[in-house]
Amino acid sequence: MLKYALTRLLAAIPTLFVIVTAAFFLIRIAPGGPFNLDRPLEAKVMENLNRIYHLDAPLWQQYLSYLGNLLRGDFGPSFVYRDFSVAELFAAGLPISVQLGGSALVLALLAGTALGTLAALHHNKAADLGAVTVATLGITIPPFVVAPLLSLVFGVWLGWLPAGGWGNGALVNKILPIVTLALPQVAVVTRLTRAAMIEALASHPVRTARAYGLRWWTVVVVHALRSAILPVVSYAGPAAAALMTGSIVVETIFGVPGVGRYFVQAALNRDYTLVMGTVVVIACFVILFNLVVDLIYALIDPRVRYG
Amino acid sequence: MSLSRLSGTAARRPVAGRSLTADAMRRLKANRAAMASLVFLIAMALVCAVGPHLTGHAYDEVYQSYVRVPASLTPYPREAQVGPEMEKALARARVDLGTVAVVNGTASVEVVSPRRPLDPRITRYVDRSDLFANARLTDMSPDGHVGRIVADVRQVRFLFGTDLAGRDLLTRTLMAGRISLTIGLLATLVAVLIGVTWGATAGYLGGAADAVMMRVVDVLYALPFVFFVILLVVFFGRNFVLVFLAVGAVEWLDMARIVRGQTLSLKRREFVEAAEAMGVAGGGILRRHIVPNLAGPVVVYMTLLVPKVILLESFLSFLGLGVQEPMTSWGVLIAEGARSIEAMPGLLLFPAAFLTSTLFALNFLGDGLRDALDPKER
Numbered sequence: 001m002l003k004y005a006l007t008r009l010l011a012a013i014p015t016l017f018v019i020v021t022a023a024f025f026l027i028r029i030a031p032g033g034p035f036n037l038d039r040p041l042e043a044k045v046m047e048n049l050n051r052i053y054h055l056d057a058p059l060w061q062q063y064l065s066y067l068g069n070l071l072r073g074d075f076g077p078s079f080v081y082r083d084f085s086v087a088e089l090f091a092a093g094l095p096i097s098v099q100l101g102g103s104a105l106v107l108a109l110l111a112g113t114a115l116g117t118l119a120a121l122h123h124n125k126a127a128d129l130g131a132v133t134v135a136t137l138g139i140t141i142p143p144f145v146v147a148p149l150l151s152l153v154f155g156v157w158l159g160w161l162p163a164g165g166w167g168n169g170a171l172v173n174k175i176l177p178i179v180t181l182a183l184p185q186v187a188v189v190t191r192l193t194r195a196a197m198i199e200a201l202a203s204h205p206v207r208t209a210r211a212y213g214l215r216w217w218t219v220v221v222v223h224a225l226r227s228a229i230l231p232v233v234s235y236a237g238p239a240a241a242a243l244m245t246g247s248i249v250v251e252t253i254f255g256v257p258g259v260g261r262y263f264v265q266a267a268l269n270r271d272y273t274l275v276m277g278t279v280v281v282i283a284c285f286v287i288l289f290n291l292v293v294d295l296i297y298a299l300i301d302p303r304v305r306y307g
Numbered sequence: 308m309s310l311s312r313l314s315g316t317a318a319r320r321p322v323a324g325r326s327l328t329a330d331a332m333r334r335l336k337a338n339r340a341a342m343a344s345l346v347f348l349i350a351m352a353l354v355c356a357v358g359p360h361l362t363g364h365a366y367d368e369v370y371q372s373y374v375r376v377p378a379s380l381t382p383y384p385r386e387a388q389v390g391p392e393m394e395k396a397l398a399r400a401r402v403d404l405g406t407v408a409v410v411n412g413t414a415s416v417e418v419v420s421p422r423r424p425l426d427p428r429i430t431r432y433v434d435r436s437d438l439f440a441n442a443r444l445t446d447m448s449p450d451g452h453v454g455r456i457v458a459d460v461r462q463v464r465f466l467f468g469t470d471l472a473g474r475d476l477l478t479r480t481l482m483a484g485r486i487s488l489t490i491g492l493l494a495t496l497v498a499v500l501i502g503v504t505w506g507a508t509a510g511y512l513g514g515a516a517d518a519v520m521m522r523v524v525d526v527l528y529a530l531p532f533v534f535f536v537i538l539l540v541v542f543f544g545r546n547f548v549l550v551f552l553a554v555g556a557v558e559w560l561d562m563a564r565i566v567r568g569q570t571l572s573l574k575r576r577e578f579v580e581a582a583e584a585m586g587v588a589g590g591g592i593l594r595r596h597i598v599p600n601l602a603g604p605v606v607v608y609m610t611l612l613v614p615k616v617i618l619l620e621s622f623l624s625f626l627g628l629g630v631q632e633p634m635t636s637w638g639v640l641i642a643e644g645a646r647s648i649e650a651m652p653g654l655l656l657f658p659a660a661f662l663t664s665t666l667f668a669l670n671f672l673g674d675g676l677r678d679a680l681d682p683k684e685r
Binding site for chain 1: 526533534537538541542614618621622625626628638641642644645648649652655659662663666667670671
């Protein structure tokens with residue numbers, strides 16, 4: 001298993017390399033630069049800035065030196081957030097995003113599998129219809145509608161929770177962002193669980209288990225849910241990566257100091273190093289969580305073995 | 308020879324065939340949710356296309372006297388509003404005012420100019436207000452110092468209220484729907500065009516060409532999606548026409564994969580083999596056998612792509628990268644509404660309701676179409 005994990009991580013290096021290369025050249029092709037402000041800088045100042053940040057070197061040289069720095073774990077300084085290195089920005093924001101995203105994922109997995117199982121057990125009855133409606137709503141209402149609505153209902157009308165703001169990470173400030181992040185995922189997990197569970201409940205192993213007279217709980221949770229959870233696990237990998245790298249919508253509306261907003265801002269500001277940093281971090285999360293998913297798969301499904 | 312004769316006899320016989328399309332249509336009609344969604348979407352499209360002309364307001368017309376008024380069925384102005392507005396309008400006229408009286412939709416007020424005779428041009432101050440029209444100076448005293456200003460009170464309706472700049476929200480919501488729906492359709496068409504061409508070519512050519520073309524798709528796939536959209540927006544500038552091109556250019560990847568997979572499997576099917584054995588040329592096989600069989604998944608994916616694109620456009624507009632003021636889209640309106648929910652929840656709720664119900668209907672229709680077109684369902 002360890003050998004398998006290591007092989008997978010090694011195999012990810014070429015993928016990462018291609019992504020870094022593509023992103024590096026794409027952002028450089030885009031017109032404008034980090035120092036092109038509304039009021040143009042003096043030519044001499046511009047020249048100095050470009051020299052300090054090595055932007056005057058040929059592109060391939062910049063690319064090679066960036067790759068070299070990356071190998072040493074150096075993401076470089078941010079061009080727009082002066083006095084901050086990209087690593088410092090991530091050190092400050094990433095834990096917050098990971099925490100919010102992780103909580104949202106756990107919430108989504110728990111609520112989603114529970115709702116999905118409930119719907120499958122009461123297939124074509126009222127509970128099923130309710131769960132499916134919730135799931136469809138969760139998928140169709142975009143987060144940038146859900147977030148202000150939640151903030152309006154719970155923050156302004158009911159006054160139970162703060163409508164926005166971070167409050168230095170107090171728990172009450174985290175509830176609405178986590179719920180907003182979790183809702184669409186709850187919807188997807190419910191749908192996946194429901195479909196797989198309906199199939200699993202009708203399958204031969206479950207029928208056999210029932211015939212043995214096992215308790216209802218054992219049949220549903222140990223036998224049916226175990227196979228029904230597989231599609232959820234493979235969905236959870238990419239979802240975890242997406243959730244934990246932050247969401248610009250949630251961060252903007254609730255004022256959360258995570259890393260999701262850096263992505264959009266950096267690309268718009270041509271903050272080259274920060275853009276590259278976000279691309280690398282997101283790619284690493286995707287690769288890592290895909291690996292984790294495959295390992296969990298092997299734990300749940302006895303048919304899957306990694307030599 | 309014998310084959311053509313066979314098909315000839317078949318054509319003469321008056322048996323009503325059950326074509327794939329007719330079959331699918333019948334199944335779709337049996338699906339109530341999908342049909343209701345279809346009717347709703349047609350109604351929404353019509354309302355958005357015609358509505359902005361019927362509300363009596365232009366989408367970019369600013370009513371300075373009616374900034375942020377709440378939604379209401381009764382027409383504005385309110386009775387209590389008329390007096391102060393008249394006083395405000397005449398504040399620069401340097402005249403003394405009596406009390407403002409409103410009778411039968413006409414406001415009148417006595418004006419006294421102590422020093423100079425009344426200047427009839429002061430009626431323009433009144434006309435300039437959004438509340439009054441057709442102001443005139445009557446009952447002039449012989450010396451011209453005392454008179455009466457009479458003006459019609461303009462009745463206007465703001466069913467959804469007005470926004471922060473004093474523009475009618477109903478008109479803006481409908482106008483936004485027009486833009487959002489247009490972008491959704493056009494961007495989907497762009498995505499389908501690129502995706503089908505790329506995928507079908509890769510699938511049909513196979514071999515090295517297929518491998519190279521699909522690696523390109525893989526690399527584009529691996530890049531963070533928002534990054535890609537933002538790059539395209541940066542390239543094209545914040546241009547409304549080009550935004551949907553950018554969105555379409557990003558969304559074709561799934562389409563290409565689906566079409567390629569479908570083409571690959573279709574290529575090995577018996578009816579294609581039979582056609583090949585009968586000597587039908589490559590182009591003929593593509594046209595007669597592969598493309599018609601692609602139509603099902605493509606149509607289904609298209610219906611599900613439209614809400615995705617509308618969502619993406621709204622997201623871009625929400626970030627301020629999409630449609631620019633004074634033109635508007637549901638994303639723009641929702642972003643504005645989200646900034647002022649505490650004072651004016653209507654600014655968020657109305658456009659959000661329109662967007663959500665449209666997305667809901669599109670999803671139902673897409674699901675219904677998938678069920679109708681899926682051959683396994685028969």
